[in-house]
Amino acid sequence: MGMGNPERARDVWPIVHAERAALIHDLESLDDKQWEQPSLCEEWTVHDVVAHLVDSARTTRVGFVVGLARARFDFHRQNAHGVAREHGASPLETLARLRRVAARTSTPPAPLDSRIVEAVVHGEDIRRPLGLTRFYPRDAVVRALRLQAHTPASFGGAKELVAPLRLTATDADVSIGDGLEVTGPALSLLLAIMGRRVALNDLDGQGVGALK
Numbered sequence: 001m002g003m004g005n006p007e008r009a010r011d012v013w014p015i016v017h018a019e020r021a022a023l024i025h026d027l028e029s030l031d032d033k034q035w036e037q038p039s040l041c042e043e044w045t046v047h048d049v050v051a052h053l054v055d056s057a058r059t060t061r062v063g064f065v066v067g068l069a070r071a072r073f074d075f076h077r078q079n080a081h082g083v084a085r086e087h088g089a090s091p092l093e094t095l096a097r098l099r100r101v102a103a104r105t106s107t108p109p110a111p112l113d114s115r116i117v118e119a120v121v122h123g124e125d126i127r128r129p130l131g132l133t134r135f136y137p138r139d140a141v142v143r144a145l146r147l148q149a150h151t152p153a154s155f156g157g158a159k160e161l162v163a164p165l166r167l168t169a170t171d172a173d174v175s176i177g178d179g180l181e182v183t184g185p186a187l188s189l190l191l192a193i194m195g196r197r198v199a200l201n202d203l204d205g206q207g208v209g210a211l212k
Helices: 006-027 046-058 061-070 075-086 091-101 113-130 138-149 186-193 197-202
Strands: 165-169 175-177 180-184
Touching (some): 006 091, 006 113, 046 091, 113 138, 113 186, 165 186, 180 186, 186 197
Parallel strands (some): 165 180
16 A cells, blocks of 8 residues: 555546546535535534645645644644635635646555545545435445554544454445454445444444444
8 A cells, every 4th residue: 555656546546536526526516505514524514624625635745744844743733724725715716626636646645545535534524414425436435444444543544443343344345353343334334433423323233332
């Protein structure tokens, strides 16, 4: 999953670009009220999440480090700065910004599959509260799930949370861990370990309580 692997880059970016295009298509039909709907991402509206995606798409490895230093090494503060910077005066302005960055291939210093995580999880942060459905490529969801399950919380993952669990997808050939069973669709498993409690309703097993 190395960041400098050209084969991985050729694999990841078509997925990410397709997800950005699909999200742009969904956003084009929203009214102003829907843009201000609370997202699944705590304290952020749909508009805020879109602004974050613009900021994330623009972020380079060097830019990330510089921005983190300016935020006094506080990831939440750094994200807030990015949202404020890319939040347009209107939804149309922010959507135009997302269109302009949709084909970018820049990335912060993280595994490239983290770009898939960003596209899928934030895509659901926007879509689920609005009642929109997206059928993500199964392989993309599984890769995002595997990455987050093995990434420490200090780097935005859920390794410590899932350590006592066994996550088994009911719609994909993936099982992670050897603890208390948690079963359900791979997308719901991903969202649940990323703190999106709405996905818990899709899961079964003795370990579900540990995700609450």
